[in-house]
Amino acid sequence: MSTPLTIEEIHKLYAAGEATPSEIVRTTLEKIEADNERLNAYLTISKESASIAAAAMDNEIQSAIQTKPLAGIPVVVKDNMCTAGIRTTCGSRILGNYVPPYTATAVQKLQAAGAILVAKANLDEFAMGSSTENSAFGTVRNPVNTDYVPGGSSGGSAVAVAAGHVPVSLGSDTGGSIRQPASFCGIVGLKPTYGRVSRYGLVAYASSLDQIGPFATSVKDAARMLQVISGHDRHDSTSSNAQVPNFLSALTGNIKGLRVGVPPECFGEGLDAEVRTKVEAAIAKLKERGAEIVEVHLPHTKYVVAVYYLIATAEASSNLARFDGVRYGHRTEDPRSLSDLYRRTRDEGFGAEVKRRIMLGTFALSSGYYDAYYEKAQRVRAMLANDFAEAFKKCDVIATPTAPTPAFKIGEKSDDPLAMYLGDIYTVTMNLAGVPAVSVPCGASSAGLPIGIQLIGNHFDEARLLNAAYAFEQENSI
Numbered sequence: 189m190s191t192p193l194t195i196e197e198i199h200k201l202y203a204a205g206e207a208t209p210s211e212i213v214r215t216t217l218e219k220i221e222a223d224n225e226r227l228n229a230y231l232t233i234s235k236e237s238a239s240i241a242a243a244a245m246d247n248e249i250q251s252a253i254q255t256k257p258l259a260g261i262p263v264v265v266k267d268n269m270c271t272a273g274i275r276t277t278c279g280s281r282i283l284g285n286y287v288p289p290y291t292a293t294a295v296q297k298l299q300a301a302g303a304i305l306v307a308k309a310n311l312d313e314f315a316m317g318s319s320t321e322n323s324a325f326g327t328v329r330n331p332v333n334t335d336y337v338p339g340g341s342s343g344g345s346a347v348a349v350a351a352g353h354v355p356v357s358l359g360s361d362t363g364g365s366i367r368q369p370a371s372f373c374g375i376v377g378l379k380p381t382y383g384r385v386s387r388y389g390l391v392a393y394a395s396s397l398d399q400i401g402p403f404a405t406s407v408k409d410a411a412r413m414l415q416v417i418s419g420h421d422r423h424d425s426t427s428s429n430a431q432v433p434n435f436l437s438a439l440t441g442n443i444k445g446l447r448v449g450v451p452p453e454c455f456g457e458g459l460d461a462e463v464r465t466k467v468e469a470a471i472a473k474l475k476e477r478g479a480e481i482v483e484v485h486l487p488h489t490k491y492v493v494a495v496y497y498l499i500a501t502a503e504a505s506s507n508l509a510r511f512d513g514v515r516y517g518h519r520t521e522d523p524r525s526l527s528d529l530y531r532r533t534r535d536e537g538f539g540a541e542v543k544r545r546i547m548l549g550t551f552a553l554s555s556g557y558y559d560a561y562y563e564k565a566q567r568v569r570a571m572l573a574n575d576f577a578e579a580f581k582k583c584d585v586i587a588t589p590t591a592p593t594p595a596f597k598i599g600e601k602s603d604d605p606l607a608m609y610l611g612d613i614y615t616v617t618m619n620l621a622g623v624p625a626v627s628v629p630c631g632a633s634s635a636g637l638p639i640g641i642q643l644i645g646n647h648f649d650e651a652r653l654l655n656a657a658y659a660f661e662q663e664n665s666i
């Protein structure tokens with residue numbers, strides 16, 4: 189039996205009595221195990237706990253599908269979300285054997301909705317990267333073409349869905365890490381509004397930017413996932429009290445009169461010609477379906493990569509200070525003094541990119557440089573938020589490419605951090621401003637590599653954003 193690709197398809201099988209959760213989970217695990225050597229998408233496969241959870245649902249699945257939106261659905265989550273009793277490595281040697289005592293709220297909510305966690309997905313170490321080549325546990329490969337990267341940092345979670353192992357998974361997005369791999373792998377990836385989803389139990393990279401969100405093969409399934417994981421959490425003071433609307437019922441496909449803003453700043457130099465053509469064609473399809481296309485401006489686009497890499501690394505340098513060999517994970521052998529313990533533990537535990545970022549961030553925060561770098565970056569960040577406020581006076585959603593190019597080859601950019609960082613130009617802005625954005629497949633390059641269009645919404649306007657994405661998906665599949 190091949191694993192069905194959507195939540196609805198699996199629920200139909202359950203409803204018809206044609207499959208049980210145990211059977212679905214067994215097939216899923218078999219596929220995951222068979223593909224993992226080739227794709228390296230998983231760090232831990234929770235075979236036993238998944239099988240137990242599935243068996244416990246076998247008898248009650250008929251009633252469960254009526255009440256639980258994810259009843260019997262196998263899911264994968266990125267390995268920077270804590271899972272009680274299941275190793276959580278963050279793709280780092282420093283947490284190589286870390287088993288958390290608690291589960292992240294978003295994961296707990298999936299499980300409460302009936303989902304079955306089958307595996308923890310590989311990622312760039314501490315979510316720092318755009319290709320999933322920075323994992324201490326090896327590079328992840330793109331299932332569309334294994335010579336290419338899947339994007340990052342949530343590469344493993346994207347591959348889990350793109351390879352057809354599970355219908356949905358969770359990633360985290362600090363500067364594009366859900367949207368860019370979704371684009372590279374040809375699936376849907378959503379970064380919710382900052383505060384929409386609890387970050388409790390998500391190992392922090394840059395706390396003012398981090399947000400958990402879903403990967404799926406369809407906008408509908410992404411909406412289903414968002415419904416489950418959204419909402420205030422008393423364990424995360426930055427999670428919002430904003431009302432959680434019914435995202436599924438917002439998917440009418442009607443976008444008559446919807447104003448779609450197109451910022452020329454996101455179609456300039458450095459944009460691959462094929463990506464431009466496909467994204468422009470996608471915008472034309474939105475128009476055919478009744479949307480009104482308007483020009484808007486994001487005038488600070490040229491600064492966003494610099495601003496992002498100052499703020500993200502500054503926050504990372506502070507967040508990662510806790511990995512000192514005293515409290516969590518790896519500890520060096522026979523330290524000669526306390527500072528020797530810190531130094532050697534961190535030297536042995538962190539990879540090159542994480543070290544680079546800690547140094548960059550520490551530098552940007554250090555006295556004498558703080559005003560010139562960190563503070564200045566914060567000021568530009570405020571201007572970016574203002575750019576969106578202005579743009580959203582003229583439109584309801586904004587359309588841009590998700591990434592300037594399709595997936596690149598493994599190894600192509602790994603020795604050139606700056607080239608890698610520049611690829612984040614269209615995605616980091618939304619994290620800096622806190623607005624939601626979704627990547628939806630809109631075609632492929634002549635080499636057969638997927639291309640995504642990014643749709644951006646105003647704060648807490650995911651319902652309208654997802655409906656725009658849904659309308660495009662409908663139009664595109666005709």
Ligand code: GLN
Pocket residue numbers: 315316317318340341360361362363364365366393500612
């Ligand atoms: N590529 C960006 C970075 O390396 C974004 C990563 C992310 O969103 N976690 O920081």
